[in-house]
Amino acid sequence: MRSIELQAAGGTSRITLGLPVTSVPNLIPELCQGRRITVITDGEVYALHGDRFPECNAVKIGEGEKGKTLETVHRVYEAFLSLDLDRSSFIVGIGGGVVCDIAGFAASTYLRGLPFGLVPTTLLAQVDAGVGGKNGVNFHGYKNLIGTFSQPQFVLCDFRFLKTLPMAEVRNGLAEVIKHALIGDRDLLSRLETERERILSLREDIIEEIVYASLEAKVGIVSRDEKEGGERRKLNFGHTFGHAIEKTMGLSHGESVSIGMVMAAKLSMAMGLLAVHDVRRIQDMIEGYGLPTATALDKESVIDALGKDKKREDEDIHFVLLDGIGAARIERLKLQELVEVFDDLCEHRRAVG
Ligand code: GLY
Numbered sequence: 645m646r647s648i649e650l651q652a653a654g655g656t657s658r659i660t661l662g663l664p665v666t667s668v669p670n671l672i673p674e675l676c677q678g679r680r681i682t683v684i685t686d687g688e689v690y691a692l693h694g695d696r697f698p699e700c701n702a703v704k705i706g707e708g709e710k711g712k713t714l715e716t717v718h719r720v721y722e723a724f725l726s727l728d729l730d731r732s733s734f735i736v737g738i739g740g741g742v743v744c745d746i747a748g749f750a751a752s753t754y755l756r757g758l759p760f761g762l763v764p765t766t767l768l769a770q771v772d773a774g775v776g777g778k779n780g781v782n783f784h785g786y787k788n789l790i791g792t793f794s795q796p797q798f799v800l801c802d803f804r805f806l807k808t809l810p811m812a813e814v815r816n817g818l819a820e821v822i823k824h825a826l827i828g829d830r831d832l833l834s835r836l837e838t839e840r841e842r843i844l845s846l847r848e849d850i851i852e853e854i855v856y857a858s859l860e861a862k863v864g865i866v867s868r869d870e871k872e873g874g875e876r877r878k879l880n881f882g883h884t885f886g887h888a889i890e891k892t893m894g895l896s897h898g899e900s901v902s903i904g905m906v907m908a909a910k911l912s913m914a915m916g917l918l919a920v921h922d923v924r925r926i927q928d929m930i931e932g933y934g935l936p937t938a939t940a941l942d943k944e945s946v947i948d949a950l951g952k953d954k955k956r957e958d959e960d961i962h963f964v965l966l967d968g969i970g971a972a973r974i975e976r977l978k979l980q981e982l983v984e985v986f987d988d989l990c991e992h993r994r995a996v997g
Contacts, residue, residue: 646856650863652870654777655795659859662852665763665802666696672736673698675761675798679734682727684720684747686711689739689765692808697738701727705746709897712742712781714790720750734759737796740766740813741773745791748779752794761798765805767817767851768897771824771858774799776866776879786954787887793871801855803848811934814846816898818933819882821858823905826926827881828861830970833929840932878972880955881964882908885989888949892942902935907989912965914985915975922969938992947983 650657665671673681681700686707694702703723705716724733735758737747744762751760764774780791806814825832835854836843842850862879869875886904890897909926912918927937955962960976967973 646852648856648859648863650775650777650795650867652777652795652867654793654870655797657775657777657795657797657799659775659799659801659863661801661803661856661859662848663800663802664804665800666693670698671800672761672763675800676734676736676759679732679759680729681734681736682724682729683736683738684743684750685738686740686743689743693738693765693805698736700736703727705743707742709742709782712745714781714783716746717750717753717781720746721754724750724754729754729758731755731758734761736761736763737774738763738765739769740764741769744769744774745779745781745788748777748794748796749781749791752779752792757794760794760796761800762796763800763802765802766809767806767814767855768820769817770801770803770855771817772820772862774801775859775862777870785891786952787891789954803846803851803855806846806851811844812896812898814844815933815935816896818843819898819901819905819930819935821854822929822933822935823879823881823901824858824861826905826909826966826969827878827964827972828865828970829857832857832861833969836929837932844933874974877955877962877974878964880962881905881966881972884908884950884953884955884961884963885946887953888946889939889941891949892945893939895936895939899936902930903937903939906930906937908964909966910989910991911963911982911985912967914988915965917965917967917973918969922966925969938990941990943986943990947986950982951979 645662647660683702735751762774764770777795780788783789882901882905885907886901890900963977
């Protein structure tokens, strides 16, 4: 078991890794300081693990990204109202990224903010959505357009939950682990290369090590720039193209970000920041984890989605490039510059080098 503390203006978050959460009696009630607990979860997580939740009311939301909306938050507020929640209440989100986002958003806005904690049950939520205090919902096709920065008081990562996930969902999380390695941790990258079989077999000891390293990279950045005025933008590596691909091509988040990371790596190479063998190394790594490095993209719709990226400022995008492996830098690029190189960035790998 290990823990990391994230200290930021939006609160202090203690992230604990490797505790068998639902087997330790009273763990969650004690972390909630004896307050009245309301759990937010989804039907699937409740069916698999609900019998081991702490004794409390559970509000269930629908599964999947399509439920990350204000309508879902509205229904959660109604449930809070009918449960008569007050300032002595504590909200606990138990589930994947959508549950973590909805629980954090509803908790941080209801009654002007209730304390909350998260138990992320997917690898993606353990290494990304559940940590860092961004709580948001999608709006009119824009991802995470509405939200808050507010830190969960605790995050409990229990790797036993990962055993009930489909492998495609595990890969979604691994794409974010690869991202953290590429932007800030060369040792993690080497470990991802040498320990691939153990990682893919979800051995808890190695999963704990890669999640810990991944979170150390993320927590360091978030504690220096919680509200994404600068350095936190590095965590969007691969996500500018990735979100546009996810929105238009119907690929999963991990698949889209993987393609987006390769496109960003190729752009870094074109700008003289990354060597061709580094791009190949990144492609090998991503392929080794069963994730795509390229796909036939509908250029017009991807470019259209890029133009609607909420992080765009006028005609500029804060684009994250790699400055060598394990280091990232942010460049303000014109949308038109990305349009001009788009075709080269989409080429399948035999065209590199
Ligand atoms: N998922 C990117 C961030 O937390 O900033």
